[in-house]
Amino acid sequence: MSLVLEIIISICLLLGAGFALVGSIGLARLPDFYMRLHGPTKASTLGVGGMIVGSLIFFSTRGEGVSLHEILIAIFLFITAPVSAHIVGKAALHLQLPAVERTRGLSAINRSDIR
Amino acid sequence: MLSTVIPIALFIVSLALVLNLWRLVIGPSLPDRILALDTMYINAIALLVLYGIYQQTAFYFEAALLIAVMGFVGTVVLSKYLLRGDIIE
Amino acid sequence: MTPSTKTQDTETPVSFWRRCWPRPVLSWLLWVLWLLLVNELSVGHMLLALFWAWLIPFYTHSFWPGVKSLRRxxxxxxxxxxxxxxxxxxxxxxxxxxxxxxxxxxxxxxxxxxxxxxxxxxxxxxxxxxxxxxxxxxxxxxxxxxxxxxxxxxxxxxxxxxxxxxxxxxxxxxxxxx
The missing domain is CATH 3.30.70 (Alpha-Beta Plaits)
Known part of the structure; x- marks a missing residue:
């Protein structure tokens, strides 16, 4: 495998790992649940996406033909991440978890037609 | 080069998993814990993909795909349980 | 997106054709999905994928919500x-x-x-x-x-x-x- 390819794969893997870490840092340190929801749904999903791209390049350039099946994982994650974020958020609204006080528009979540 | 980069990436993802575990333990609410579990399975997929490249085998692909499917179902079912107090209505 | 553009012309109102292939877009997606899953582009798997792509929509199409055609x-x-x-x-x-x-x-x-x-x-x-x-x-x-x-x-x-x-x-x- 050529050096250029190795560098590209390494960048993909490290970027992916970095985004996964950022997502988890967001989960660990942000002050309320609704803000914590942001890290995992986006950064972690993109992190796995980056690693999948790296893996795709790695297995496709080994001389055994193109290998695309990893892309299924990425597609599945990108379809399901918003859905699980939505339903966990819905559960949190149902349990009336507190949001930090400076959040704007808090009156919106108390409307009767929302919850 | 990859043989040094992959262990670094594995370390970073493991660090992310430890942070998730911390959120899982301290909570404070149930949706927080569900969210932590959700993130943990996504990071587990990342670990499996990395390990697959490290071992140069595609065997771990099926495991990663299964974790993706089952993790999603688990998250939805747990949230649904919180919403309704019941899974099948 | 290629599957859906291909199916545009198969959606002509031949009712027999529609009965056999109730969901053309879904069929194409399943076909691609199966080939990706086995990660192999042989004739045998293409035929098997074609079989699944026919069978699954044929038996499940009554559970799916209405067809959504891609306008553009x-x-x-x-x-x-x-x-x-x-x-x-x-x-x-x-x-x-x-x-x-x-x-x-x-x-x-x-x-x-x-x-x-x-x-x-x-x-x-x-x-x-x-x-x-x-x-x-x-x-x-x-x-x-x-x-x-x-x-x-x-x-x-x-x-x-x-x-x-x-x-x-x-x-x-x-x-x-x-």
Missing amino acids: PWLALKFLSVVVWDILVANWVVARLILRPADRLQPAFMLLPLDVQEDFTITLLASTISLTPGTVSADLSIDRRHLLIHALHVDDEQQAIAQIKQRYEAPLKEIFEC
Whole structure:
């Protein structure tokens, strides 16, 4: 495998790992649940996406033909991440978890037609 | 080069998993814990993909795909349980 | 997107053909999915994939909601590339937001008045909003006219809502509903 390819794969893997870490840092340190929801749904999903791209390049350039099946994982994650974020958020609204006080528009979540 | 980069990436993802575990333990609410579990399975997929490249085998692909499917179902079912107090209505 | 453009011409009103292939788009997707799953491009697997692509829609099509035809494939492709670009670029922004002191963030709940009314389009819009960083769709009002959105950091709610409407909702409405 050529050096250029190795560098590209390494960048993909490290970027992916970095985004996964950022997502988890967001989960660990942000002050309320609704803000914590942001890290995992986006950064972690993109992190796995980056690693999948790296893996795709790695297995496709080994001389055994193109290998695309990893892309299924990425597609599945990108379809399901918003859905699980939505339903966990819905559960949190149902349990009336507190949001930090400076959040704007808090009156919106108390409307009767929302919850 | 990859043989040094992959262990670094594995370390970073493991660090992310430890942070998730911390959120899982301290909570404070149930949706927080569900969210932590959700993130943990996504990071587990990342670990499996990395390990697959490290071992140069595609065997771990099926495991990663299964974790993706089952993790999603688990998250939805747990949230649904919180919403309704019941899974099948 | 290629599967759906291919099926455009098979959707001519031959009723026998429609009975045998109730969901052409789904069939093509299943065909590609099976080939990806086995990760092999042999004639045998292509035929087996064709069999699954026929069998599964044939026996399950009564469970699926109504057929949604793609009005403008090219616009859909453009929308997809805009979304992918936004995911990539704006993730940097969110990464920076997450890493800076949390008391400088200004989170907000916003109500997005919906112009799109069909289930499928609302689902796509909500997913797009959740995937593009900075915003998560958290709930849909009971009358389906408002989407509750939580934003991690927003300076001007009116402007953020206008941007979502113009950047994501308008193309979706044009692709699927107009």
